[in-house]
Amino acid sequence: MLYEIRDLKQRYGKGPLSLDIAELSIRSSGITGLVGPNGSGKSTLLKVLSFLITYQSGSIIFDGLPSEGREGAIRREVTYLLQDSYLLNRSVYENIAYGLKLRGDVPDIKERVRESLTQVGLDPEKFAQRPWYQLSGGEVQRVALAARLALRPRVLLLDEPTANVDEASAQLVMEAAVSAANEYGTTVIVATHDLAWLYEMSTDVVSLYRGRVVGSGAENLLQGKWRLTGGYMVREFIDGQAVFAYQPQSGRPNAAMLNSAGVRLFVERPDAAHDMNIIRGRIVQMTLERATDSVLVSIEVGENVIKTRMEAAELNRLELCPSKMVYLTFSYAAVRWI
Ligand SMILES: Nc1ncnc2c1ncn2[C@@H]1O[C@H](COP(=O)(O)OP(=O)(O)OP(=O)(O)O)[C@@H](O)[C@H]1O
Known part of the structure; x- marks a missing residue:
């Protein structure tokens, strides 16, 4: 070092x-x-x-x-x-x-x-x-x-x-x-x-x-207005979609980090699951990442860009490319308060 x-x-x-x-x-x-x-x-x-x-x-x-x-x-x-x-x-x-x-x-x-x-x-x-x-x-x-x-x-x-x-x-x-x-x-x-x-x-x-x-870069910062509704933290995007998270254990929440490792992509809408966010967005960028040899996919959801890493083979299998609409899933617990 x-x-x-x-x-x-x-x-x-x-x-x-x-x-x-x-x-x-x-x-x-x-x-x-x-x-x-x-x-x-x-x-x-x-x-x-x-x-x-x-x-x-x-x-x-x-x-x-x-x-x-x-x-x-x-x-x-x-x-x-x-x-x-x-x-x-x-x-x-x-x-x-x-x-x-x-x-x-x-x-x-x-x-x-x-x-x-x-x-x-x-x-x-x-x-x-x-x-x-x-x-x-x-x-x-x-x-x-x-x-x-x-x-x-x-x-x-x-x-x-x-x-x-x-x-x-x-x-x-x-x-x-x-x-x-x-x-x-x-x-x-x-x-x-x-x-x-x-x-x-x-x-x-x-x-x-x-x-x-x-963090180390591939985290997503979900800044903006979160409000407490029905015991959950909720962040609404301008396109009307919303993301849910658990309340912070203590203190006042500032901003939320979503680790890219917790995000999965689907072409078809997946079945709903307990405490799981399912949102839709458009792929805006795909970049081969030198450090990990995987592909970093950036997806636009409302006014936010959410990033996730994928293996190239998985990308090819799903036939993903920029401009394609996809579904993203991540659990409420994948959102961490900072
Ligand atoms: N010379 C200075 N005197 C007083 N405060 C400063 C000075 N330089 C930076 N700051 C403050 O320190 C904090 C960090 O600023 P810094 O410029 O390091 O951020 P940054 O991440 O490089 O921002 P940007 O992307 O806008 O360049 C800010 O709150 C800024 O207002």
Whole structure:
């Protein structure tokens, strides 16, 4: 494991806790996707992992040793790419060479710049001497990534790296990050809403909600208005369908998680069963998931998307494909309160 976090609490000023993580491990050379609604703490966690901000309590073990007192040294091994990158007011070449020159330990800077430009899909002959203002938004983001890859970082932290770039650039950014993990053993951690990152590229997924780690990604967050009716919790969707769950044991329910493992799909309406939800939805996406080698199926139900994993053979047997209507079943007990 590269990071081992225990009992970490972080808040900005006198505000509420923005991170409250009992335990989280991030393995070396993997691609970890961070997922969660806006404000759930993804960017804050990236900043903590890069030691750019401090936390109030808890501990982080980095590479087997406590991080306390080593923050400066760790910061040199970690590099951080934001959603919108800024380049120095110089050529592409100078932007990438800058960090290498600061380090002073790279014998062939020219070659390293060429390699990293090629890695992000930019032809060095065409791009190296271009000034920054002759680049598109997607190219700026790729040059910024190339500048980080050139450093061969131990850890590459990416915060919504493909949110504001064209589709081709987004694909190249993803591929470059994956190749850094595979070729140089870089540990990649990416905060994103992009399902392709999360389920095609990631080897691990961490789900955050209100600063806490609530699962490993394929859980479904059923936010919104739940009401208590006849001893059950009920959540109505805009299409008139409703989902039932047992009441939480204690405390006020915030949001509900439905683990994808509890969801089954049928083409024909299955028979009703005791304390079992049966709802209808449309398949909107199917993604081969690298980490598990199964297929993640996303089904739209009212204003929600519910995800479930299936074996490819089972998908073929049921002849499922995007746009097909299906029935989903899950027991009332499959809904967990967080
Ligand atoms: N500099 C700051 N000062 C005060 N509060 C902050 C600061 N940055 C973030 N927060 C708060 O910390 C919480 C977590 O925010 P964070 O940006 O980490 O979430 P996020 O999951 O990255 O959200 P998004 O997907 O919108 O980027 C939020 O409640 C946010 O308002």
